[in-house]
Amino acid sequence: xxxxxxxxxxxxIMNQQIQVWFQPQFNAQRQIVGAETLLRWKYHGMSVAPPIxxxxxxxxxxxxxxxxxxxxLAAGNMEEFKKxxxxxxxxSVNVTAGQISKRGFIDKLLSILKDAGxxxxxxxELVEDDSMKNHDNIIEHLxxxxxxxxxxxxxxxxxxxxxxxxxxxxxxKYVKLDGELVKHLLDNERSLDIVRSIISLGKDLGFEVLAxxxxxxxxxxxxxxxxxxxxxGYLCSPAVPAEQFVELQKKQFCEFVKLY
Numbered sequence: 001x002x003x004x005x006x007x008x009x010x011x012x013i014m015n016q017q018i019q020v021w022f023q024p025q026f027n028a029q030r031q032i033v034g035a036e037t038l039l040r041w042k043y044h045g046m047s048v049a050p051p052i053x054x055x056x057x058x059x060x061x062x063x064x065x066x067x068x069x070x071x072x073l074a075a076g077n078m079e080e081f082k083k084x085x086x087x088x089x090x091x092s093v094n095v096t097a098g099q100i101s102k103r104g105f106i107d108k109l110l111s112i113l114k115d116a117g118x119x120x121x122x123x124x125e126l127v128e129d130d131s132m133k134n135h136d137n138i139i140e141h142l143x144x145x146x147x148x149x150x151x152x153x154x155x156x157x158x159x160x161x162x163x164x165x166x167x168x169x170x171x172x173k174y175v176k177l178d179g180e181l182v183k184h185l186l187d188n189e190r191s192l193d194i195v196r197s198i199i200s201l202g203k204d205l206g207f208e209v210l211a212x213x214x215x216x217x218x219x220x221x222x223x224x225x226x227x228x229x230x231x232x233g234y235l236c237s238p239a240v241p242a243e244q245f246v247e248l249q250k251k252q253f254c255e256f257v258k259l260y
Contacts, residue, residue, distance in 0.1 A: 002056075005043055005048070005056055006056050006059070006060050008043055009041065009043075009053065009056055009057060009060070009062070009066075010060055010062055012041065013057075013062055013065050013066050013069055014065075016069060016072075018039070018040075018041055018066065018069045018070065018073070019039075019040040019041065019042075019073070019241075020037050020038060020039060020040060020070055020073045020074060020242075021037075021038050021040050021239035021240055021241055021242075021245075022035040022036070022037055022038070022077070022081075022091075022239060022240060022241075022242060022245045023035060023036045023038060023232060023237065023238065023239040023240075024232070024236050024237050024245065024248055024254065025090075025210065025230060025231065025232045026230075026231055026232070026236050026254045027229060027230055027231075028224055028229050028231075029253070030236070030253040030254040030256070031086055031087070031252065031253060031254075032085070032236075032248060032249050032254065033085070033087070033088060033089060033090065033230065034089055034090035034091060034092070034123075034230075035081065035090075035091055035092070035245060036092050036094075036125070036232065036239075037070060037073070037074040037091060037092060037093045037094075038050065038239045039053060039054070039066075039070055040239075041053045053066070054066070063099075064099060064105060064108075067093075067095060067099060067105075068108060068109075068112065070093055070094075071093050071109060071112050071113075072112055072116075074091055074093050074122075075112055075113055075115075075116035075118055075122070076116060077091075077242045077245075078091050078116065078118055078121065078122065079116075079117070080242070080246060081242075081245065081246070081249065082121065084246055084249035084250060085249065086252065088121070089121055090121045090122070090123050090151075091121060091122055091123065092122075092123035092124070092125045092153060093122075093123070093124060093125065094124075094125045094127050094155065095109075095124045095125065095126065095127070096126070096127055097126050097127075097138055100124065100126060100137075100138050100141050100142065100152075101137040101138050101141065102137075103137075103141065106141045106144055106145065109124070109145075109150070110145070110148050110150070113148075113150065118149075119149045120149045122149070122150050122151070123150070123151045123152065123153050123173065123174075124145065124150060124151075124152050124153070125152075125153045125154070125155045125176065126138075126152060126153070126154055126155060126166075127155045127156070139169045139171055142169075142171035142172075143171065146171070151172075151173035151174075152171055152172050152173060153172060153173060153174045153175060153176060153210075154166055154172055154175040154176065155176050156176060156177075156178045156179060157175035157176055157177055157178060157198065157209075158177075158178040158180075158181060158194070158198075167201075167205060167207075170205075170206070172207050173207060173208065174202075174207050174208035174209065174210055174230070175198070175202065175207055175208075175209055175210070176209075176210045176211075176212055176232075177195060177198065177209060177210065177211045177212065177228075179212055179213045181194055181195055182195070182211050182212065182213045182214070182219070182223075183213055185219060185222055185223070186218065186219060186222065192222065192226065195211075195223070195226055195228070196226050196227075199226055199227045199228055200227075203227075208229070208230060209228055209229075209230070210228075210230040210231065210232060211223045211228050211230070211231050211232070211233075212231075212232040212233055213232075213233050214231045214232065214233030214234075214235050214236075215233050215234045215235050216235060217235065217256055219235075220235055220256075234257060235254070235256050235257060236248075236254035236255075236256065236257070237254065237257070
């Protein structure tokens with residue numbers, strides 16, 4: 001089964017059969033200001049969880065090729081999304097620190113964006129891996145990306161050593177709060193204190209803080225009162241195909257969903 005999955009994935013990457021969906025990011029006024037690009041892949045009509053897809057791609061040596069396809073699909077939708085944005089709009093794609101540490105990956109990423117005519121508003125979100133040993137390369141390459149108009153974000157930011165090490169350099173436009181911190185805000189006062197500290201740190205160091213997994217208006221309110229101003233989560237919408245994302249944009253405001 002694993003071999004068949006791997007063979008089909010490699011074939012679909014080669015034939016550009018990978019899909020992406022987009023989850024809205026919204027501000028305190030409920031306006032959609034951006035989106036995260038999320039991988040979607042089906043095997044014989046059945047959806048395969050993105051972490052499994054990424055792991056198979058890594059084991060088969062096609063993880064960079066998979067990421068390039070995701071970047072191409074994201075870039076291909078950027079112009080349409082910006083047409084329907086009321087103000088600024090940003091679109092992010094997940095990459096690993098290991099990929100950012102490779103100059104060849106940087107050059108390919110910039111080439112894709114150049115071909116798509118993208119000069120601003122595109123973000124790379126760094127997800128954790130074991131690549132802090134290449135920290136110097138990562139920071140240098142983030143500077144190259146920034147000069148080309150590509151900003152960077154840290155995914156699942158907490159008070160851990162890796163997250164703090166990244167902030168020693170001025171290479172990040174925003175950070176995404178660790179999902180576990182956000183999920184426990186309503187029942188753990190210390191989690192709320194940590195979030196307040198990170199938001200305060202962001203003000204001092206000049207980066208924005210985005211909270212994901214925002215699923216209730218109560219949680220939205222607590223985060224707002226803690227001075228968080230950018231959000232992502234099912235309260236607005238799950239990830240949706242590009243056409244549906246544009247329809248959400250046309251509504252001008254997120255229609256908060258009652259989940260609980």
